[in-house]
Amino acid sequence: MTKQVLEPSGEPAEGGGGGVRSVKSAERTIAVLEYLSSAVRACSLREVVTALGMPRASGYALLTTLVDTGWIETDGGGRYRIGIRALRAGAAYVERDDVVQRAQPVMDELHGDLGETVHLARLDGAEVVYLATNITRHSLAVVSRPGRRLPSWATGLGKAILAGRPWEEVDALLPPGLEARTEHTITDRTALRAELEEIRRRGHAVDEQESTIGLRCFAVALDFGSAPNEALSCSIPIVRLSPEREETIVAALLRARARIIR
CATH class of the missing domain: 1.10.10.10 (Winged helix-like DNA-binding domain superfamily/Winged helix DNA-binding domain)
Incomplete structure (x- = not known):
């Protein structure tokens, strides 16, 4: 029965x-x-x-x-x-999330040192979801609120996470067609694969106005011993950037990552 x-x-x-x-x-x-x-x-x-x-x-x-x-x-x-x-x-959800709790004090210090917008995001399917944000003190800023979802391939955060995974897994994860958010978004799979290989070699990802025109984003994946699922980033309008400033931001992100995953 x-x-x-x-x-x-x-x-x-x-x-x-x-x-x-x-x-x-x-x-x-x-x-x-x-x-x-x-x-x-x-x-x-x-x-x-x-x-x-x-x-x-x-x-x-x-x-x-x-x-x-x-x-x-x-x-x-x-x-x-x-x-x-x-x-x-x-x-x-955010208040009880272990990664957010570990990352937030470091994000606060990073934001204080750099004075720019700092983000923490997590991969969810083919998108990244913003978990926490420290907003820049400058008037010229573009902010992604916690809970916002963006295509992983169009963001520094997403590319940093994808670069820590085998291409076969990434290829299966992404939709058949890669939607462009700006004219700079990488929508060709061959080009994206080459970009992810470069990120692995370099140790950090860069969003070259691929998500928002006028904004460059530097990101590092948070690897807790397995394939990364979260990433930390710093976003800054290109009008405030110089080669020296970029080096400072990347170095600060790498130090912040080491503290979070330690």
Whole structure:
């Protein structure tokens, strides 16, 4: 006899059958939260259900529930954005993360010494997710907030992490087509492989305006004894750079990495 899977309420789980099965409503909830968290602006019901391939009625019911529970917010005009409870969950993740806790004091000192923006990020699939940021004290700055996701191949942070992995693994990890964020983004696989080999030889990665025009980023991977999954970086507008300044930044990053992984 097949055992029926029940929800905590006693109702049959979606999909029925035996064993552990995914719950469609939970999958849809996660998809909505991930979609809104990556959106650059508030989204309409139509945009959400179209992007996620969801029935309109189900989408509306789910969005209403998430608004009522505080996970998303609405502007009252039919547009939705991520809510404060999602912020609390994200903040709790960062506050309890071992790597962040080890890196943050060193990042604070690095930021104090250099006076430029310092980032810590983690590889998640083919993207890097920013975990912590110390913002430059200069007025001219481009900031990536914690939680922001960017293509790994278009950032110094991502390239530093990818360079610590075999090319076969990197090739399987990346999407078939490499999207360009700027005219400088490396979108050719052969060129990217050569770039990663150069990073391994050099010991640090450089983002040459590949993610943001006018910004150069220097990054080092944090290797804790296995394939690196995190990286530390310093971003600076090219108008404030000189060869001597670049050497200072790279040397400071290498010292910071040694302290974090020690």
